[in-house]
Amino acid sequence: MQHLEDRFNKRFGYPWVFLNEEEFDESFKTAVKGQTSAPVSFGLIPRDHWFQPEWIDEERATQGRMEMKAANIIYADNVPYRNMCRFNSGFFFKHPLLQPYRYYWRVEPDIQYFCDVTDDPFDYLRDNKKTYGFTISFYEWEKTIPTLWATVKEFMNLHPEYIAAENAMNYLSDNGGETYNLCHFWSNFEIADMDFWRGEAYTKFFEFLDSKGGFYYERWGDAPVHSIAAALFIPKDELHFFRDIGYRHEPFQHCPRGEDWMRGRCSCNSYDTLDYAPQSCISRYEKMFH
Template sequence: MIFGSEPEFLEVTDNFLPFSKMDLATERDRPFHPNCVNTQNYLLNSSYTKQNASFVMLTRNEELKDVIKTIHSIEEHFNQWFHYPYVFLNDQPFEEHFKAKVLDAAMGAHVEFGTIDEISWNFPSNVKDSFEFHNAIENQGDRSVLYGSMESYHKMCRFYSGLFYKHPLVQKFEWYWRLEPDVEFFCDITYDPFWEMFQNDKKYGFTIMIPELYWTVPNLFRYTKSFIRQEGVKLRSLWKLFTKDYDIFESDDADLRNWINSGVDARAKVSEKIAIEQLLKKGAESRSINDDKEGIMNLIKKARSKKHIVEDKFFNEEYNLCHFWSNFEIAQLSVFDNDIYNSFSNIWRKVADFGKRDGETLPSTP
């Protein structure tokens, strides 16, 4: 690929196109804008309305240098035009030096600093001092799970999966854009993603989706399925994005349904069953079965084989380990701050905390 000094001099080789030249639209969705827009005209458009939104960053005093790097980058590439406020959260009070440097870097944008309370940040004392807690963290470290042996990382994950949206400073807003220290934006974002998501009825945006490591979430699907069942949660189409469906073979034969766990199993198992049925039919009719070598071999094969057990298969479904990287998510608070998610978050936090408080119950597993 050869680049000239202007876009029109771009030459494409090896059938490769830059993303800016690709049509990324699908039947289901399309980008808000395929290329940069004229930001000044965009802001002056009478239909545009700035949203009740904020950046949210969880950080520590000692990460000041990395925080400033992120602010400079997002201001240069987006917020110099849109002027959205910032919320910084810390489990310890922010130092005055930290606040002053951040305010200076924010180029006049409104900034608020908040402290996370002990209950929201820390594991209960009966948990964090227990053998099970330290053993679970060491187990992830032994399995080479990235950051798995760091207690602070587990606190961060726990906070962002359940209680960040309850913080009073975050509750002021309808939308949030999560930022991290020490990140850099390489392209100008010339439109307002909050406004575009509102206009297009989008509630959650993310940057990347990859497979999770099983040993970071060994019980997640079990308790999620249990919660869905007990609460009667109505699942929508997005659920299929995260699950393996084992209900792939329609038959009145329960044995076949249980044995066939994938499409590649179907032909062999059906052929095996037909061969065995033919063999047994010959025996019932008192005909010689000695010459039916195929039937005999299939019968022996089935007698010797063991049913494939999928430990995390519940109601013919299993978690396929796909997950969003939430580091740079943009979302409406209502995605989390609702009756269903609040209830689920409370239950899962108790499960993650290795127990329950007096008078509380946990969902039974399927």
């Protein structure tokens, strides 16, 4: 929070919204309010938006977690992590505290911002008709989402009307959608338009995915879910790579280069950036526009 206040929000004064499945204690609230002069609100996540639904087959879910743990997959047996992924996929934008807002900037614990953000990214999205902004893009771990793409293809066959004409399928697939190449935008950083998540296409898409139980039977993350939806249901021109925002979430970072680095007074090493590393999908993303 201090990083984002110092590098951006002390100039803009945007309100902060904190959400949790338990009530925040007073010491946390006091500490948070001490970091900003902007408005701060604290909200409780509705129980049915967070906890594993009753209809999930717990025996099957337990078996899935055990298999992932045996394969040494991160968060393999972690149910709260799955709750978080499902919440961020389908519910955060429905919270009463977020209803006054159209755009959001997602902020997670233990992140770093390296550069001054002097231009308003919300204005940028609105003025340039952009819907979804990211800084880091790389490959998902296939073992966490073994049936996700088959489920996506099933949805696309049922609802071809939701697929945008100038979509970003070439970012997601190397063979026209037959298989998923695992590229996704890392959703711990997102600056995006909640009207998209609240719209008909995404609502139907999330409900369809949720009905399959993959958030619990496997470990579907909100990053591939958001990324696949954004790549398919909006024109690719509505996606935006915030290359001037220096950002780190362990163990990866995006550090701007050249003019962006100078203008932002960045503190990161511009050569220490995931952008064109072997596991990055940025070159695939950029290829769509050339």
